[in-house]
Amino acid sequence: MPSREEMWARLGGEVDVLIVGGGINGAGIARDAARRGLSVALVEKDDLASGTSSRSSKLIHGGLRYLESYEFSLVFEAVSERRVLLDLAPHLVHPLGFLFPVYKGSRKKLGVIRAGMWLYDGLSLFRSPKIHKSLSPGEVAELEPAVKQEGLRGAPLYFDCATDDARLTLEVALDATHAGATVVTHAKVESFIEENGRVVGAKIRSSRNGQEKTVRAKVVVNATGPWTDLTRRLSRGDASPILRVTKGVHIVVEHDKLPIHNAVVCFHPKDDRVLFAIPWGDRSYIGTTDTDFDGDLDDLYATADDVRYLLEAAAAYFPEHPLTASDVIATWAGLRPLIAPEGDREGVSESKVSREHQILVGEDGLITIAGGKLTTFRRMSAEVVDTVVRLLRLADAAPRELAESRSDRVPLPGALGWPENDDPTKVVARVRETGGAAIDEKIAAHLTSVYGMVAIQVAGLCAADPSLATPLVEGRPEILAQVDWAVHRELAASVSDVMIRRTQLYFRDVDQGLSAVPAVADRMAELLRWTPEERERSIAEYVAEVERSRRFRAGLGI
Numbered sequence: 001m002p003s004r005e006e007m008w009a010r011l012g013g014e015v016d017v018l019i020v021g022g023g024i025n026g027a028g029i030a031r032d033a034a035r036r037g038l039s040v041a042l043v044e045k046d047d048l049a050s051g052t053s054s055r056s057s058k059l060i061h062g063g064l065r066y067l068e069s070y071e072f073s074l075v076f077e078a079v080s081e082r083r084v085l086l087d088l089a090p091h092l093v094h095p096l097g098f099l100f101p102v103y104k105g106s107r108k109k110l111g112v113i114r115a116g117m118w119l120y121d122g123l124s125l126f127r128s129p130k131i132h133k134s135l136s137p138g139e140v141a142e143l144e145p146a147v148k149q150e151g152l153r154g155a156p157l158y159f160d161c162a163t164d165d166a167r168l169t170l171e172v173a174l175d176a177t178h179a180g181a182t183v184v185t186h187a188k189v190e191s192f193i194e195e196n197g198r199v200v201g202a203k204i205r206s207s208r209n210g211q212e213k214t215v216r217a218k219v220v221v222n223a224t225g226p227w228t229d230l231t232r233r234l235s236r237g238d239a240s241p242i243l244r245v246t247k248g249v250h251i252v253v254e255h256d257k258l259p260i261h262n263a264v265v266c267f268h269p270k271d272d273r274v275l276f277a278i279p280w281g282d283r284s285y286i287g288t289t290d291t292d293f294d295g296d297l298d299d300l301y302a303t304a305d306d307v308r309y310l311l312e313a314a315a316a317y318f319p320e321h322p323l324t325a326s327d328v329i330a331t332w333a334g335l336r337p338l339i340a341p342e343g344d345r346e347g348v349s350e351s352k353v354s355r356e357h358q359i360l361v362g363e364d365g366l367i368t369i370a371g372g373k374l375t376t377f378r379r380m381s382a383e384v385v386d387t388v389v390r391l392l393r394l395a396d397a398a399p400r401e402l403a404e405s406r407s408d409r410v411p412l413p414g415a416l417g418w419p420e421n422d423d424p425t426k427v428v429a430r431v432r433e434t435g436g437a438a439i440d441e442k443i444a445a446h447l448t449s450v451y452g453m454v455a456i457q458v459a460g461l462c463a464a465d466p467s468l469a470t471p472l473v474e475g476r477p478e479i480l481a482q483v484d485w486a487v488h489r490e491l492a493a494s495v496s497d498v499m500i501r502r503t504q505l506y507f508r509d510v511d512q513g514l515s516a517v518p519a520v521a522d523r524m525a526e527l528l529r530w531t532p533e534e535r536e537r538s539i540a541e542y543v544a545e546v547e548r549s550r551r552f553r554a555g556l557g558i
Helices: 006-011 024-036 063-068 074-088 112-122 137-143 165-178 225-232 304-317 376-394 422-436 441-464 483-488 494-502 514-528 534-548
Strands: 013-020 040-043 095-098 134-135 151-161 182-184 186-197 198-206 212-222 243-254 263-266 275-282 283-287 330-339 356-360 366-369
Touching: 006 182, 006 198, 013 024, 013 376, 024 165, 024 376, 040 165, 040 186, 040 212, 063 074, 063 112, 074 112, 074 151, 074 275, 074 376, 112 151, 134 137, 134 304, 137 151, 151 283, 165 182, 165 376, 165 494, 186 212, 212 225, 212 376, 225 376, 243 304, 275 304, 275 422, 283 304, 304 330, 304 376, 330 366, 330 534, 356 376, 366 376, 422 441, 441 483, 483 494, 483 514, 494 534, 514 534
Parallel strands: 013 040, 013 212, 040 182, 095 263, 212 366
Antiparallel strands: 095 151, 134 151, 186 198, 198 212, 243 283, 243 330, 263 275, 275 283, 356 366
């Protein structure tokens, strides 16, 4: 795997397709295009998945609630892709039960919901991780004793999947590089190059060293999510907006504070909006909000009102486990790049805006992908590459031989060699054997859950240098070897890249990993030959991220 510096050195000249944006859609497009035989460059102004793609609800799901608005095609597409992702990334996409408690007086009647469950399973061609079942109040009390019992009529239990959204994006991008794509992070498009009214490339500047590159491309794709309209205006300054951006917030608490074992579907007591309480190892998280957003896209955070709103929902469903703002370990806020509804924007509530996607080809030839869901990224990406190929052929510029898209059949790197019976204990055993005495069961299980089969290689670093098995935070399973792997093999270029998206200590540690920052920065400084000033700047960037995550506290008097 080339380093980030080697990727930057490779960037330049002309490629078949230049992709702007390193979220899940950009990564998926790069992977699909490279595997078909196109020459590909992808540039991202920050880190892979640093925007929406690491700030989702971390679910691979069909979208049960879309049945209510009769979006059957969207649900069918999503449940079909859920099945594909279970096969492509079994180490990252895991079945998760969803409990749907129904109470006396609810506007959603138990019988109607049960009928919807059969339709949901039917749209998946009965290939859900498990077929749903209906639980009595007594069975709910036994399965999830934290859930409110008063007035409970019953609760269907259905199954979707959970994932690590940042890691999924990263592995898709890494697979693109394995197929020949050049992927460069912390590299911002300053302007597009235009000839005869068409976009034919971009001028790109590295935010790490200030260097600039010019990349020419036969086709340019805009996959910048919430930044879509801003990117379009680099070519057409008067381009009218196509997005309605909404903000979604999640809060993280210790699992002991909210002891749930399945995701619980909740309806907010004030506005009846659906959200989830989700188990997450030694943590639980609650989300999401859905509010229109027109602020600074690069300064996004949970407000006091956002946190208060989520705590109110938790109080309604888990009265025996009252949560306060002081229980919130971390927050994250993400933006949904939804397609703006035609006509009166105010006439459609945020949660009613469709999650369908659109592929637009501008008069300048710029291809834009907007809307959609994490779950359907692979299919959306294939459609974009189909559009790229059509444009190349119209211009008689396509390579003579192109392979068919096989993005639904080629496993992601961590899944290569994964046990057919989906038993991670076999991989954990190999990780322990490879790492030797330095790797205990807890660390081996953690590495396996993060990297899949690649965990064996990470453990190999510890076998060669046992000091790399040192925990980053005392009592937690994240280890120093993950920093080395992130820098050498995963394009990490900052402390934030490692702490937020490679290890997730930002979300999972009770102090958001602040105690680990000096050691992480020291190791990265050694590996990347940072100056003392660069080290301090990277630390300061991460501390600012933590402070942004905690900004809600001032409004709640904490």
